[in-house]
Amino acid sequence: MHFSLAELAERVGGRVEGDGSLRIERVMPLEEAGPADVSFFANRKYAAAFAASRAGVVIVGENEEAAAGRTLLRAANAYLAFAKVSTLFHPPREPVPGISPRAVVSEGALIDPSAEIQDLAFVGRGATVGARTILFPGVVVGDGARIGDDCILFPNVVVRERCVVGNRCTLQPGAVLGGDGFGFAFDMEGVGSGPRHFKVPQSGIAELEDDVELGANCTVDRATLGKTVVRRGAKIDNLVQLAHNVEIGPLSLIAAQTGISGSTKVGMGVAMAGQVGIVGHLDIGDGARFGAKAGVHNDVPAGEIYSGYPAVPHRDWLREQGATRKLPELWKRVRELEKQLKKLQEEA
Numbered sequence: 001m002h003f004s005l006a007e008l009a010e011r012v013g014g015r016v017e018g019d020g021s022l023r024i025e026r027v028m029p030l031e032e033a034g035p036a037d038v039s040f041f042a043n044r045k046y047a048a049a050f051a052a053s054r055a056g057v058v059i060v061g062e063n064e065e066a067a068a069g070r071t072l073l074r075a076a077n078a079y080l081a082f083a084k085v086s087t088l089f090h091p092p093r094e095p096v097p098g099i100s101p102r103a104v105v106s107e108g109a110l111i112d113p114s115a116e117i118q119d120l121a122f123v124g125r126g127a128t129v130g131a132r133t134i135l136f137p138g139v140v141v142g143d144g145a146r147i148g149d150d151c152i153l154f155p156n157v158v159v160r161e162r163c164v165v166g167n168r169c170t171l172q173p174g175a176v177l178g179g180d181g182f183g184f185a186f187d188m189e190g191v192g193s194g195p196r197h198f199k200v201p202q203s204g205i206a207e208l209e210d211d212v213e214l215g216a217n218c219t220v221d222r223a224t225l226g227k228t229v230v231r232r233g234a235k236i237d238n239l240v241q242l243a244h245n246v247e248i249g250p251l252s253l254i255a256a257q258t259g260i261s262g263s264t265k266v267g268m269g270v271a272m273a274g275q276v277g278i279v280g281h282l283d284i285g286d287g288a289r290f291g292a293k294a295g296v297h298n299d300v301p302a303g304e305i306y307s308g309y310p311a312v313p314h315r316d317w318l319r320e321q322g323a324t325r326k327l328p329e330l331w332k333r334v335r336e337l338e339k340q341l342k343k344l345q346e347e348a
Contacts, residue, residue, distance in 0.1 A: 008038065106143070139154075166212065200224060236254050269286055294306055
């Protein structure tokens with residue numbers, strides 16, 4: 001597969017500086033790219049690699065400076081242009097319609113004729129699988145579950161009974177939609193063998209709206225009652241845990257190892273860095289941002305940036321960190337002042 005540079009620029013809404021007829025055959029990193037390759041530069045950390053790169057063309061922002069003679073594809077958003085160019089060279093996998101004889105499709109399941117059901121996939125009773133959707137080996141779609149059009153469920157994904165996946169969703173390997181929420185009532189009396197934790201039935205569902213992605217080994221628990229929902233266009237990274245009755249707003253981004261406790265409502269366009277922890281029953285406003293490892297114990301207003309444990313507004317956290325680094329010096333000064341004070345008292 002190859003494209004001319006002019007064609008790439010037209011496809012991504014950019015403009016060429018240099019030879020638009022240049023033949024481009026691959027997308028490669030700056031350090032490995034050669035004369036027939038396209039790469040991209042959007043982070044000043046890689047300025048040296050950009051200067052030294054042998055790439056035939058580099059995608060850059062409109063205002064990025066470059067050495068004379070360097071062939072460029074300029075775009076308002078270099079990273080977005082790179083993503084679109086890379087997709088041209090690595091298009092999504094197209095389904096091969098049909099149901100493998102080694103798959104298990106239960107009575108009453110509805111599989112669109114254009115869907116692809118691979119070896120060892122399982123589709124339960126009354127479940128539906130939409131047009132052009134692909135189920136890889138080991139996928140389990142529970143009884144009455146609904147999978148929309150143009151979805152990809154990679155190996156060992158589980159969508160439990162009655163749960164819903166919208167259109168154009170991607171579930172990476174090992175993701176689980178609709179596992180039981182963590183709900184137990186303490187029973188002091190028990191049933192003759194002493195106290196116990198009595199399981200609360202998790203009778204609700206979990207739902208993904210359109211254009212959602214779940215990362216590898218991500219878990220979205222079903223609701224105790226009602227539904228846990230991830231709304232349109234949200235992207236959830238690997239190893240994220242969303243508890244029962246959580247609601248994730250549209251276009252939110254949640255990074256790896258984040259955990260969100262039950263019944264918390266997350267607004268639109270919220271971004272959480274890795275290992276953020278959020279307690280239950282909170283309201284997180286639209287556009288809020290959280291630094292890595294933030295421990296969130298209270299509601300957060302829209303548009304705020306929080307960091308630290310317990311999480312506080314980011315500017316307050318920066319001041320706290322600055323003060324903490326001065327503690328050894330302050331302790332040393334206090335010790336000296338105590339010595340001077342003791343000496344003065346002895347001399348008095």
